[in-house]
Amino acid sequence: MQTARLTITGMDHEGCADALTEVLENVKGVETVCVSLARNDATVQFDETVAQEGLLAAVIDAVNDAGFIGEMEQAQAAIPCTGACGHCRRS
Secondary structure (H helix, E strand, O other): EEEEEEEEEOOOHHHHHHHHHHHHOOOOOOOEEEEEOOOOOEEEEOOOOOOOOOHHHHHHHHHHHHHOOEEEEEOOOOOOOOOOOOOEEOO
């Protein structure tokens, strides 16, 4: 499992975080999503064996298409989503 963390710009309220969570859950290869309004970020875990090469670009595109601005903060193999933001939805 790999994890990517994105900085998100443009979220005003929890509804934005909920909407963005739903958008990211629909990207093929994404396993878990944690969007935090307080931190203005999103943590996305994905199965690198299922994900295509362009998955991170697809995640950024999905964020931008939803009306927010997403920038890759980091992508690593060992940043577990703790669920502390309260918005995780595990597949």
